[in-house]
Amino acid sequence: MRPHGHRTPTGRAGRLRLRRSLATARRGADLLERKLRLLLDREQTERRAADTAGRTWRERLSDADTWLVRGVLLGGESALAQAVPAGLAHVDVRWATLMGVRHPEAVALTGPVRSAVEPTPPNTALAHAETAYRAAIRAAADHAVHLAAADLLADESARTRQRVRALRRHWIPRLEAELAAVELALEETEHEEAVRRRWAASHRSR
Structure with missing residues (x-):
């Protein structure tokens, strides 16, 4: 937003300044919308x-x-x-960055290692239970990583959407209105100057 007390620029220099500001704002909105699409796509992937x-x-x-x-x-x-x-299980999280958003990308799980002196499960059912619990821990870690990534991407998507809305609904229309007013004032000024030149020329020729 512009600082308090801002005055709309006038004249040809003001028109050039407004055109540049408008082009920058439109380009910024386009880039933010591209970022938003990428964030939303990745968020959906992480949710799935x-x-x-x-x-x-x-x-x-x-x-x-x-x-x-x-x-x-x-x-x-x-x-x-x-x-x-x-022993205890160890989880290592690998991080990635998408459009400036750092988020967990994958997880590596190392299950508890049974030492040589520790007894093994005394029956087959408990051996199957151990294997199944290891698989459950791995799936839980995967679930946590993808869910955290989706939430982080969603937060950045919300901020980006807000910035796009501010540009499209407020900043760009305001610049367009200011530019239209400056161009209209220049047209009127140029018309008045042309009238004066014609009037002066007609009086010199008499």
Whole structure:
């Protein structure tokens, strides 16, 4: 927006200045609209990926819970204590940037590593449960990454849309109106000058 107290420029210099400002504003709006399209496309892609990962997460978790119940029924709670490795899972997130928006792009998951001295799951059901829980953790991490990326892109899309709206609905129309007023004033001035020149020429010829 223009500073308080701004006065519309006049004359040919003012017209040139307004034309340049108008061209810059239109070019800026075009670039912002292109950015907005790219952001919205990527956001939709991330939303779909998050939905897919979310479904996979819920399915793997359900499978894991089923195997866990079977394993506990077969071996008791003491068998469950033996089946859980002492280590922790590690998640590394790779980041990317799109149109100035930094967002998570992918995730690398390293599951807990069972040491050589740790016992293995005492029955097949608990072994299946461990595998299913690892898959569920990976799907959950994928879901979180894609959902976070979609939210970050959506936030920037909203800001970009607001800037485009300000340019298209307020700034550009104002510049167009100011330019039209300056051009009309110049036309009137040029017409008056032409009339005076003709009047002066006619009096000199007498």
